[in-house]
Amino acid sequence: MDYYSGKIDKLISELGRLPGVGRKSAQRLAFHILGMSDEAVKGLTDTILDAKQNVHCCKECFVLTDSEICPICASQGRNKRVIMVVENSRDLAAYEKTGKYDGVYHVLHGAISPMLGITPADIKLKELMVRLRQDVDEVIIATNSSVEGEATAMYISKLVRPTGIKVSRIASGIPVGGDLENIDEVTLLRALNGRVEL
Numbered sequence: 001m002d003y004y005s006g007k008i009d010k011l012i013s014e015l016g017r018l019p020g021v022g023r024k025s026a027q028r029l030a031f032h033i034l035g036m037s038d039e040a041v042k043g044l045t046d047t048i049l050d051a052k053q054n055v056h057c058c059k060e061c062f063v064l065t066d067s068e069i070c071p072i073c074a075s076q077g078r079n080k081r082v083i084m085v086v087e088n089s090r091d092l093a094a095y096e097k098t099g100k101y102d103g104v105y106h107v108l109h110g111a112i113s114p115m116l117g118i119t120p121a122d123i124k125l126k127e128l129m130v131r132l133r134q135d136v137d138e139v140i141i142a143t144n145s146s147v148e149g150e151a152t153a154m155y156i157s158k159l160v161r162p163t164g165i166k167v168s169r170i171a172s173g174i175p176v177g178g179d180l181e182n183i184d185e186v187t188l189l190r191a192l193n194g195r196v197e198l
Helices: 006-016 023-035 038-054 089-098 125-131 147-163 185-193
Strands: 079-086 103-107 138-141 166-169
Touching: 006 023, 079 089, 079 125, 089 103, 103 125, 125 147, 138 147, 147 166
Parallel strands: 079 103, 079 138, 138 166
Antiparallel strands: none
16 A cells, blocks of 8 residues: 555655665655755756766776776776776775775676576676786686676686686685684685685
């Protein structure tokens, strides 16, 4: 049963289509927007439209940016001989927050998933191989520890090894605060294999 008028329900419904936004969050957002001044709503909608129209992929690493080349690729302080391969722009942002990685990135825009019909041709693998014709020492594969991420990592490894470029995979294992009894076998095995000397 609808409690609100058609326009309010439509706004709630549209907001609810955003990832991670359930019905209650959509209602809260809708009523917040309705309580905003017309200027504030116009500023929000103009910003969304501007981003949608002007954000595109960096022509080198394929991260989302509003310039031809993103700030990371344009930086003279980055080590362009080390490329970290990530699935999406959010993953890149997570690594940048650490402040410890000084190489560059390559954003795949997905992972290989036969179940979803995503093949190697559907992600930015061809573009990665073109980049590897430059002077590159190492490719760090930082795809997710999902079935798709692991399959993508193995596929990339098989593509890159014949070039003679070093290929490494980020370590993964037990999260801080995780109980061993609740961790799956694959994660435990990777944690064991990725152990370091203390």
